[in-house]
Amino acid sequence: MQIDLHFHSTVSDGSSSPQDLAKLCVEGNIKIVSLTDHDTIDGTSPFYEAIGGAAQVIRGVEISCSYGKQTVHLLAYDANLLRSWGRVEKMLVRQRQLRAKRAELICDRLEELGKPVDRMALREKSKQKVIGRPDIAMAMLNAGYCRTRREVFEKYLGDGKPADIPIERLSVFDAIDCVHSCGGKTSIAHPHQLRDLGGPIIKECADKGLDGLEVNYGPYSRSEKDRWLKVAVEHGLFPTTGSDLHDTAGKHSLGMEVTEEYVDGLGQWLAD
Numbered sequence: 001m002q003i004d005l006h007f008h009s010t011v012s013d014g015s016s017s018p019q020d021l022a023k024l025c026v027e028g029n030i031k032i033v034s035l036t037d038h039d040t041i042d043g044t045s046p047f048y049e050a051i052g053g054a055a056q057v058i059r060g061v062e063i064s065c066s067y068g069k070q071t072v073h074l075l076a077y078d079a080n081l082l083r084s085w086g087r088v089e090k091m092l093v094r095q096r097q098l099r100a101k102r103a104e105l106i107c108d109r110l111e112e113l114g115k116p117v118d119r120m121a122l123r124e125k126s127k128q129k130v131i132g133r134p135d136i137a138m139a140m141l142n143a144g145y146c147r148t149r150r151e152v153f154e155k156y157l158g159d160g161k162p163a164d165i166p167i168e169r170l171s172v173f174d175a176i177d178c179v180h181s182c183g184g185k186t187s188i189a190h191p192h193q194l195r196d197l198g199g200p201i202i203k204e205c206a207d208k209g210l211d212g213l214e215v216n217y218g219p220y221s222r223s224e225k226d227r228w229l230k231v232a233v234e235h236g237l238f239p240t241t242g243s244d245l246h247d248t249a250g251k252h253s254l255g256m257e258v259t260e261e262y263v264d265g266l267g268q269w270l271a272d
């Protein structure tokens with residue numbers, strides 16, 4: 001069976017609307033789906049409606065949080081769409097406010113550096129979606145300051161560069177607690193991105209109640225999946241599955257094949 005519990009829409013940094021993604025899920029016969037935009041669940045309702053009962057929709061979100069200086073992407077899920085996620089939403093609103101504030105500070109800094117960008121366009125954009133560094137990078141490309149996104153990050157926006165403004169961060173432990181208080185489940189996304197800190201972070205999070213680990217990550221090879229499955233088993237974490245698709249026009253597509261046995265385990269994990 002095809003399932004997919006991690007992908008992004010235009011509500012965060014994906015290329016397709018929630019409705020278009022729903023259409024692709026239905027066409028691809030993907031049976032369990034979760035739209036996991038960054039720090040927002042605003043896409044969930046339109047996505048759910050557009051699915052129209054053709055697949056099981058799990059409410060989801062990918063929360064940007066931190067462990068010390070390390071960024072951790074925490075996936076949160078809930079199979080019960082009727083349950084209130086008020087506390088999670090409040091936490092996400094605060095995250096978005098912090099990001100918007102940071103974007104303004106980055107614009108201030110860019111102005112000081114003699115590289116002003118179209119702030120009004122960014123503000124307008126932020127009404128519909130979560131604004132992040134990629135959006136500012138796009139504004140810089142539009143203004144003709146650099147030729148590639150990579151150049152923007154290397155010269156201005158990347159870590160330690162002149163327009164790198166640190167963001168006030170949410171601790172991964174607080175995020176896990178908040179999701180649990182609303183009855184949801186948590187899983188650490190694309191664990192390889194934690195690099196050397198992966199071991200201690202996963203262990204500590206597991207000790208503090210983390211529920212899953214994104215073992216079946218779209219870009220992983222068989223051996224990488226095996227490696228992360230070992231880690232998940234070691235810490236009693238459920239191996240979640242997701243493509244992390246952002247660009248539906250790219251070479252990757254939605255949906256990953258899993259066994260019936262896996263689907264049973266997922267159902268139990270979500271219902272626990």
Ligand SMILES: [Zn+2]
Nearest residue numbers: 062073189190
């Ligand atoms: Zn991520």
Ligand SMILES: [Zn+2]
Nearest residue numbers: 006008062244
């Ligand atoms: Zn993602």
